[in-house]
Amino acid sequence: HRRIAWEMLQYAVIGTESMDADHWRCFKKGFYMQCANTLNVPDIARSFLGGIEEFISSAQNSTIDGFYDLRLRIICRLGIEAMDRFAAACAEAGEGFEGKIFEEIFKEFLTEVGSPCPQLLDAQKHQFNSEVKLSGIQSPTFRLRLLCWAVTGAPRVIDEGEPIRVFLVEDDDSTYIPISVEEGVRSSYISTGTSTYNANAEPKNARAAIHHWLLTQMLESIGSYTTV
Structure with a gap:
Protein backbone atom coordinates (compact mmCIF):
# COMPACT_ATOMS: atom_id res chain seq x y z
CA HIS A 1 0.00 0.00 0.00
CA ARG A 2 2.81 2.41 0.84
CA ARG A 3 4.48 1.71 -2.50
CA ILE A 4 1.23 2.29 -4.39
CA ALA A 5 0.62 5.49 -2.43
CA TRP A 6 4.11 6.72 -3.32
CA GLU A 7 3.59 5.92 -7.00
CA MET A 8 0.20 7.68 -7.01
CA LEU A 9 1.77 10.78 -5.47
CA GLN A 10 4.63 10.69 -7.97
CA TYR A 11 2.25 10.38 -10.93
CA ALA A 12 0.06 13.21 -9.61
CA VAL A 13 2.96 15.62 -9.03
CA ILE A 14 5.52 14.63 -11.66
CA GLY A 15 3.80 12.33 -14.12
CA THR A 16 4.83 8.97 -15.47
CA GLU A 17 8.36 10.06 -16.35
CA SER A 18 11.11 8.03 -14.69
CA MET A 19 12.84 9.64 -11.72
CA ASN A 37 22.21 25.16 9.85
CA THR A 38 23.13 21.69 8.44
CA LEU A 39 19.47 20.80 7.87
CA ASN A 40 18.04 20.05 4.44
CA VAL A 41 14.52 20.59 3.12
CA PRO A 42 13.21 17.12 4.14
CA ASP A 43 14.63 17.66 7.66
CA ILE A 44 12.85 21.02 7.90
CA ALA A 45 9.59 19.55 6.64
CA ARG A 46 9.72 16.65 9.11
CA SER A 47 10.51 18.96 12.05
CA PHE A 48 7.70 21.39 11.17
CA LEU A 49 5.00 21.64 13.84
CA GLY A 50 2.24 19.39 12.53
CA GLY A 51 4.55 17.35 10.33
CA ILE A 52 5.06 17.26 6.58
CA GLU A 53 1.34 17.68 5.87
CA GLU A 54 1.23 20.95 7.81
CA PHE A 55 4.48 22.09 6.16
CA ILE A 56 2.97 21.62 2.69
CA SER A 57 -0.31 23.22 3.74
CA SER A 58 1.52 26.23 5.18
CA ALA A 59 3.57 26.60 2.00
CA GLN A 60 0.40 26.53 -0.11
CA ASN A 61 -1.41 29.04 2.10
CA SER A 62 1.52 31.46 2.07
CA THR A 63 1.35 31.94 -1.69
CA ILE A 64 0.12 35.35 -2.83
CA ASP A 65 -2.19 35.17 -5.83
CA GLY A 66 -4.14 38.36 -5.19
CA PHE A 67 -4.91 41.21 -2.80
CA TYR A 68 -7.21 39.18 -0.56
CA ASP A 69 -4.45 36.65 0.14
CA LEU A 70 -2.69 39.28 2.24
CA ARG A 71 -3.09 39.37 6.00
CA LEU A 72 -3.51 43.13 5.94
CA ARG A 73 -5.34 45.73 7.99
CA ILE A 74 -5.57 49.31 6.75
CA ILE A 75 -6.41 51.69 9.58
CA CYS A 76 -7.25 55.40 9.46
CA ARG A 77 -6.32 57.41 12.57
CA LEU A 78 -7.27 60.85 11.33
CA GLY A 79 -9.50 63.15 13.31
CA ILE A 80 -12.46 64.95 11.74
CA GLU A 81 -10.49 68.05 10.74
CA ALA A 82 -7.63 65.99 9.35
CA MET A 83 -10.12 63.87 7.39
CA ASP A 84 -11.51 67.04 5.84
CA ARG A 85 -8.00 68.14 4.87
CA PHE A 86 -7.29 64.70 3.45
CA ALA A 87 -10.48 64.80 1.36
CA ALA A 88 -9.60 68.28 0.10
CA ALA A 89 -6.09 67.13 -0.82
CA CYS A 90 -7.52 64.15 -2.70
CA ALA A 91 -9.90 66.43 -4.59
CA GLU A 92 -7.04 68.76 -5.51
CA ALA A 93 -4.90 65.81 -6.63
CA GLY A 94 -7.55 65.02 -9.22
CA GLU A 95 -8.11 61.77 -11.07
CA GLY A 96 -7.15 58.69 -9.10
CA PHE A 97 -7.75 60.27 -5.69
CA GLU A 98 -10.84 62.44 -5.77
CA GLY A 99 -13.70 61.04 -3.69
CA LYS A 100 -11.70 58.03 -2.50
CA ILE A 101 -10.82 56.87 0.98
CA PHE A 102 -7.30 55.89 1.99
CA GLU A 103 -8.04 52.16 1.87
CA GLU A 104 -9.12 52.41 -1.77
CA ILE A 105 -6.05 54.44 -2.71
CA PHE A 106 -3.64 52.02 -1.04
CA LYS A 107 -5.36 48.97 -2.50
CA GLU A 108 -5.15 50.47 -6.00
CA PHE A 109 -1.44 51.02 -5.53
CA LEU A 110 -0.85 47.43 -4.42
CA THR A 111 -2.82 45.88 -7.27
CA GLU A 112 -1.37 47.92 -10.12
CA VAL A 113 1.50 46.68 -12.26
CA GLY A 114 4.63 48.22 -13.68
CA SER A 115 6.50 51.33 -12.64
CA PRO A 116 4.71 54.70 -12.45
CA CYS A 117 8.04 56.41 -13.20
CA PRO A 118 10.28 54.00 -15.15
CA GLN A 119 13.14 56.44 -15.71
CA LEU A 120 13.26 57.55 -12.08
CA LEU A 121 13.11 53.95 -10.90
CA ASP A 122 15.93 52.95 -13.22
CA ALA A 123 18.08 55.76 -11.84
CA GLN A 124 17.44 54.54 -8.28
CA LYS A 125 17.78 50.80 -8.79
CA HIS A 126 21.33 50.72 -7.42
CA GLN A 127 19.85 51.60 -4.01
CA PHE A 128 17.74 48.44 -3.85
CA ASN A 129 18.69 45.00 -2.59
CA SER A 130 19.91 42.78 -5.42
CA GLU A 131 17.56 40.02 -4.25
CA VAL A 132 14.65 42.04 -5.61
CA LYS A 133 14.25 41.29 -9.31
CA LEU A 134 12.72 44.35 -10.93
CA SER A 135 12.25 42.29 -14.08
CA GLY A 136 9.11 40.94 -12.41
CA ILE A 137 7.55 44.36 -11.90
CA GLN A 138 4.84 43.65 -14.48
CA SER A 139 3.50 40.77 -12.38
CA PRO A 140 0.09 41.51 -10.80
CA THR A 141 1.44 40.24 -7.47
CA PHE A 142 4.77 42.09 -7.53
CA ARG A 143 3.72 44.93 -5.21
CA LEU A 144 1.75 42.58 -2.96
CA ARG A 145 4.81 40.41 -2.44
CA LEU A 146 6.97 43.51 -2.10
CA LEU A 147 4.85 44.78 0.80
CA CYS A 148 5.16 41.48 2.65
CA TRP A 149 8.89 41.35 1.97
CA ALA A 150 9.46 44.90 3.21
CA VAL A 151 7.47 44.38 6.41
CA THR A 152 8.06 40.74 7.36
CA GLY A 153 11.29 39.82 5.58
CA ALA A 154 9.63 37.31 3.24
CA PRO A 155 7.76 37.84 -0.07
CA ARG A 156 4.91 35.62 1.08
CA VAL A 157 2.16 35.56 3.67
CA ILE A 158 3.27 34.58 7.17
CA ASP A 159 0.36 33.08 9.10
CA GLU A 160 1.95 33.43 12.51
CA GLY A 161 1.58 36.58 14.59
CA GLU A 162 -0.25 39.79 13.86
CA PRO A 163 -1.35 40.78 10.36
CA ILE A 164 0.43 43.59 8.54
CA ARG A 165 -1.05 46.90 9.65
CA VAL A 166 -0.94 50.09 7.61
CA PHE A 167 -1.93 53.30 9.40
CA LEU A 168 -2.91 56.66 8.00
CA VAL A 169 -1.89 59.15 10.69
CA GLU A 170 -1.59 62.89 11.11
CA ASP A 171 1.69 64.71 10.54
CA ASP A 172 2.48 65.01 14.23
CA ASP A 173 1.54 61.45 15.18
CA SER A 174 4.23 59.87 17.36
CA THR A 175 4.19 56.71 15.24
CA TYR A 176 5.27 58.83 12.27
CA ILE A 177 7.56 61.32 13.97
CA PRO A 178 9.00 60.09 17.28
CA ILE A 179 8.54 62.52 20.16
CA SER A 180 12.29 62.43 20.77
CA VAL A 181 13.02 64.03 17.37
CA GLU A 182 14.19 67.62 17.72
CA GLU A 183 11.90 70.36 16.48
CA GLY A 184 14.36 71.46 13.81
CA VAL A 185 14.46 67.96 12.36
CA ARG A 186 10.72 67.42 12.54
CA SER A 187 10.13 69.83 9.67
CA SER A 188 12.04 67.50 7.33
CA TYR A 189 9.36 64.85 7.90
CA ILE A 190 6.56 67.15 6.82
CA SER A 191 6.15 68.55 3.33
CA THR A 192 3.88 71.54 2.90
CA GLY A 193 2.68 73.49 -0.10
CA THR A 194 1.70 72.26 -3.53
CA SER A 195 3.47 70.58 -6.42
CA THR A 196 3.07 71.06 -10.14
CA TYR A 197 3.49 68.32 -12.71
CA ASN A 198 4.41 68.09 -16.36
CA ALA A 199 2.69 65.45 -18.47
CA ASN A 200 5.91 65.04 -20.45
CA ALA A 201 8.15 64.45 -17.42
CA GLU A 202 8.29 62.11 -14.44
CA PRO A 203 6.27 62.09 -12.32
CA LYS A 204 3.57 63.30 -14.64
CA ASN A 205 0.87 63.75 -11.97
CA ALA A 206 0.18 63.39 -8.25
CA ARG A 207 -0.89 59.78 -8.60
CA ALA A 208 2.35 58.77 -10.31
CA ALA A 209 4.37 60.71 -7.72
CA ILE A 210 2.71 59.02 -4.75
CA HIS A 211 2.80 55.55 -6.31
CA HIS A 212 6.48 55.98 -7.15
CA TRP A 213 7.23 57.11 -3.60
CA LEU A 214 5.38 54.15 -2.08
CA LEU A 215 7.11 51.74 -4.46
CA THR A 216 10.61 53.02 -3.70
CA GLN A 217 9.92 53.14 0.05
CA MET A 218 9.11 49.44 0.01
CA LEU A 219 12.07 48.60 -2.22
CA GLU A 220 14.46 50.49 0.04
CA SER A 221 13.04 48.73 3.12
CA ILE A 222 14.12 45.32 1.88
CA GLY A 223 17.53 44.81 3.44
CA SER A 224 20.07 42.05 3.72
CA TYR A 225 17.96 40.17 6.27
CA THR A 226 15.45 37.96 4.54
CA THR A 227 13.66 34.68 5.14
CA VAL A 228 13.50 33.79 1.43
Whole structure:
Protein backbone atom coordinates (compact mmCIF):
# COMPACT_ATOMS: atom_id res chain seq x y z
CA HIS A 1 0.00 0.00 0.00
CA ARG A 2 2.81 2.41 0.84
CA ARG A 3 4.48 1.71 -2.50
CA ILE A 4 1.23 2.29 -4.39
CA ALA A 5 0.62 5.49 -2.43
CA TRP A 6 4.11 6.72 -3.32
CA GLU A 7 3.59 5.92 -7.00
CA MET A 8 0.20 7.68 -7.01
CA LEU A 9 1.77 10.78 -5.47
CA GLN A 10 4.63 10.69 -7.97
CA TYR A 11 2.25 10.38 -10.93
CA ALA A 12 0.06 13.21 -9.61
CA VAL A 13 2.96 15.62 -9.03
CA ILE A 14 5.52 14.63 -11.66
CA GLY A 15 3.80 12.33 -14.12
CA THR A 16 4.83 8.97 -15.47
CA GLU A 17 8.36 10.06 -16.35
CA SER A 18 11.11 8.03 -14.69
CA MET A 19 12.84 9.64 -11.72
CA ASP A 20 16.11 8.25 -13.09
CA ALA A 21 16.28 11.01 -15.69
CA ASP A 22 19.29 13.30 -15.26
CA HIS A 23 17.26 16.41 -14.45
CA TRP A 24 15.28 14.61 -11.74
CA ARG A 25 18.47 13.21 -10.20
CA CYS A 26 19.86 16.75 -10.08
CA PHE A 27 16.62 17.97 -8.53
CA LYS A 28 16.76 15.33 -5.79
CA LYS A 29 20.42 16.08 -5.10
CA GLY A 30 19.58 19.78 -4.71
CA PHE A 31 16.63 18.93 -2.48
CA TYR A 32 18.97 17.18 -0.06
CA MET A 33 21.65 19.88 -0.01
CA GLN A 34 22.38 21.17 3.47
CA CYS A 35 21.24 24.61 4.55
CA ALA A 36 23.42 26.90 6.68
CA ASN A 37 22.21 25.16 9.85
CA THR A 38 23.13 21.69 8.44
CA LEU A 39 19.47 20.80 7.87
CA ASN A 40 18.04 20.05 4.44
CA VAL A 41 14.52 20.59 3.12
CA PRO A 42 13.21 17.12 4.14
CA ASP A 43 14.63 17.66 7.66
CA ILE A 44 12.85 21.02 7.90
CA ALA A 45 9.59 19.55 6.64
CA ARG A 46 9.72 16.65 9.11
CA SER A 47 10.51 18.96 12.05
CA PHE A 48 7.70 21.39 11.17
CA LEU A 49 5.00 21.64 13.84
CA GLY A 50 2.24 19.39 12.53
CA GLY A 51 4.55 17.35 10.33
CA ILE A 52 5.06 17.26 6.58
CA GLU A 53 1.34 17.68 5.87
CA GLU A 54 1.23 20.95 7.81
CA PHE A 55 4.48 22.09 6.16
CA ILE A 56 2.97 21.62 2.69
CA SER A 57 -0.31 23.22 3.74
CA SER A 58 1.52 26.23 5.18
CA ALA A 59 3.57 26.60 2.00
CA GLN A 60 0.40 26.53 -0.11
CA ASN A 61 -1.41 29.04 2.10
CA SER A 62 1.52 31.46 2.07
CA THR A 63 1.35 31.94 -1.69
CA ILE A 64 0.12 35.35 -2.83
CA ASP A 65 -2.19 35.17 -5.83
CA GLY A 66 -4.14 38.36 -5.19
CA PHE A 67 -4.91 41.21 -2.80
CA TYR A 68 -7.21 39.18 -0.56
CA ASP A 69 -4.45 36.65 0.14
CA LEU A 70 -2.69 39.28 2.24
CA ARG A 71 -3.09 39.37 6.00
CA LEU A 72 -3.51 43.13 5.94
CA ARG A 73 -5.34 45.73 7.99
CA ILE A 74 -5.57 49.31 6.75
CA ILE A 75 -6.41 51.69 9.58
CA CYS A 76 -7.25 55.40 9.46
CA ARG A 77 -6.32 57.41 12.57
CA LEU A 78 -7.27 60.85 11.33
CA GLY A 79 -9.50 63.15 13.31
CA ILE A 80 -12.46 64.95 11.74
CA GLU A 81 -10.49 68.05 10.74
CA ALA A 82 -7.63 65.99 9.35
CA MET A 83 -10.12 63.87 7.39
CA ASP A 84 -11.51 67.04 5.84
CA ARG A 85 -8.00 68.14 4.87
CA PHE A 86 -7.29 64.70 3.45
CA ALA A 87 -10.48 64.80 1.36
CA ALA A 88 -9.60 68.28 0.10
CA ALA A 89 -6.09 67.13 -0.82
CA CYS A 90 -7.52 64.15 -2.70
CA ALA A 91 -9.90 66.43 -4.59
CA GLU A 92 -7.04 68.76 -5.51
CA ALA A 93 -4.90 65.81 -6.63
CA GLY A 94 -7.55 65.02 -9.22
CA GLU A 95 -8.11 61.77 -11.07
CA GLY A 96 -7.15 58.69 -9.10
CA PHE A 97 -7.75 60.27 -5.69
CA GLU A 98 -10.84 62.44 -5.77
CA GLY A 99 -13.70 61.04 -3.69
CA LYS A 100 -11.70 58.03 -2.50
CA ILE A 101 -10.82 56.87 0.98
CA PHE A 102 -7.30 55.89 1.99
CA GLU A 103 -8.04 52.16 1.87
CA GLU A 104 -9.12 52.41 -1.77
CA ILE A 105 -6.05 54.44 -2.71
CA PHE A 106 -3.64 52.02 -1.04
CA LYS A 107 -5.36 48.97 -2.50
CA GLU A 108 -5.15 50.47 -6.00
CA PHE A 109 -1.44 51.02 -5.53
CA LEU A 110 -0.85 47.43 -4.42
CA THR A 111 -2.82 45.88 -7.27
CA GLU A 112 -1.37 47.92 -10.12
CA VAL A 113 1.50 46.68 -12.26
CA GLY A 114 4.63 48.22 -13.68
CA SER A 115 6.50 51.33 -12.64
CA PRO A 116 4.71 54.70 -12.45
CA CYS A 117 8.04 56.41 -13.20
CA PRO A 118 10.28 54.00 -15.15
CA GLN A 119 13.14 56.44 -15.71
CA LEU A 120 13.26 57.55 -12.08
CA LEU A 121 13.11 53.95 -10.90
CA ASP A 122 15.93 52.95 -13.22
CA ALA A 123 18.08 55.76 -11.84
CA GLN A 124 17.44 54.54 -8.28
CA LYS A 125 17.78 50.80 -8.79
CA HIS A 126 21.33 50.72 -7.42
CA GLN A 127 19.85 51.60 -4.01
CA PHE A 128 17.74 48.44 -3.85
CA ASN A 129 18.69 45.00 -2.59
CA SER A 130 19.91 42.78 -5.42
CA GLU A 131 17.56 40.02 -4.25
CA VAL A 132 14.65 42.04 -5.61
CA LYS A 133 14.25 41.29 -9.31
CA LEU A 134 12.72 44.35 -10.93
CA SER A 135 12.25 42.29 -14.08
CA GLY A 136 9.11 40.94 -12.41
CA ILE A 137 7.55 44.36 -11.90
CA GLN A 138 4.84 43.65 -14.48
CA SER A 139 3.50 40.77 -12.38
CA PRO A 140 0.09 41.51 -10.80
CA THR A 141 1.44 40.24 -7.47
CA PHE A 142 4.77 42.09 -7.53
CA ARG A 143 3.72 44.93 -5.21
CA LEU A 144 1.75 42.58 -2.96
CA ARG A 145 4.81 40.41 -2.44
CA LEU A 146 6.97 43.51 -2.10
CA LEU A 147 4.85 44.78 0.80
CA CYS A 148 5.16 41.48 2.65
CA TRP A 149 8.89 41.35 1.97
CA ALA A 150 9.46 44.90 3.21
CA VAL A 151 7.47 44.38 6.41
CA THR A 152 8.06 40.74 7.36
CA GLY A 153 11.29 39.82 5.58
CA ALA A 154 9.63 37.31 3.24
CA PRO A 155 7.76 37.84 -0.07
CA ARG A 156 4.91 35.62 1.08
CA VAL A 157 2.16 35.56 3.67
CA ILE A 158 3.27 34.58 7.17
CA ASP A 159 0.36 33.08 9.10
CA GLU A 160 1.95 33.43 12.51
CA GLY A 161 1.58 36.58 14.59
CA GLU A 162 -0.25 39.79 13.86
CA PRO A 163 -1.35 40.78 10.36
CA ILE A 164 0.43 43.59 8.54
CA ARG A 165 -1.05 46.90 9.65
CA VAL A 166 -0.94 50.09 7.61
CA PHE A 167 -1.93 53.30 9.40
CA LEU A 168 -2.91 56.66 8.00
CA VAL A 169 -1.89 59.15 10.69
CA GLU A 170 -1.59 62.89 11.11
CA ASP A 171 1.69 64.71 10.54
CA ASP A 172 2.48 65.01 14.23
CA ASP A 173 1.54 61.45 15.18
CA SER A 174 4.23 59.87 17.36
CA THR A 175 4.19 56.71 15.24
CA TYR A 176 5.27 58.83 12.27
CA ILE A 177 7.56 61.32 13.97
CA PRO A 178 9.00 60.09 17.28
CA ILE A 179 8.54 62.52 20.16
CA SER A 180 12.29 62.43 20.77
CA VAL A 181 13.02 64.03 17.37
CA GLU A 182 14.19 67.62 17.72
CA GLU A 183 11.90 70.36 16.48
CA GLY A 184 14.36 71.46 13.81
CA VAL A 185 14.46 67.96 12.36
CA ARG A 186 10.72 67.42 12.54
CA SER A 187 10.13 69.83 9.67
CA SER A 188 12.04 67.50 7.33
CA TYR A 189 9.36 64.85 7.90
CA ILE A 190 6.56 67.15 6.82
CA SER A 191 6.15 68.55 3.33
CA THR A 192 3.88 71.54 2.90
CA GLY A 193 2.68 73.49 -0.10
CA THR A 194 1.70 72.26 -3.53
CA SER A 195 3.47 70.58 -6.42
CA THR A 196 3.07 71.06 -10.14
CA TYR A 197 3.49 68.32 -12.71
CA ASN A 198 4.41 68.09 -16.36
CA ALA A 199 2.69 65.45 -18.47
CA ASN A 200 5.91 65.04 -20.45
CA ALA A 201 8.15 64.45 -17.42
CA GLU A 202 8.29 62.11 -14.44
CA PRO A 203 6.27 62.09 -12.32
CA LYS A 204 3.57 63.30 -14.64
CA ASN A 205 0.87 63.75 -11.97
CA ALA A 206 0.18 63.39 -8.25
CA ARG A 207 -0.89 59.78 -8.60
CA ALA A 208 2.35 58.77 -10.31
CA ALA A 209 4.37 60.71 -7.72
CA ILE A 210 2.71 59.02 -4.75
CA HIS A 211 2.80 55.55 -6.31
CA HIS A 212 6.48 55.98 -7.15
CA TRP A 213 7.23 57.11 -3.60
CA LEU A 214 5.38 54.15 -2.08
CA LEU A 215 7.11 51.74 -4.46
CA THR A 216 10.61 53.02 -3.70
CA GLN A 217 9.92 53.14 0.05
CA MET A 218 9.11 49.44 0.01
CA LEU A 219 12.07 48.60 -2.22
CA GLU A 220 14.46 50.49 0.04
CA SER A 221 13.04 48.73 3.12
CA ILE A 222 14.12 45.32 1.88
CA GLY A 223 17.53 44.81 3.44
CA SER A 224 20.07 42.05 3.72
CA TYR A 225 17.96 40.17 6.27
CA THR A 226 15.45 37.96 4.54
CA THR A 227 13.66 34.68 5.14
CA VAL A 228 13.50 33.79 1.43
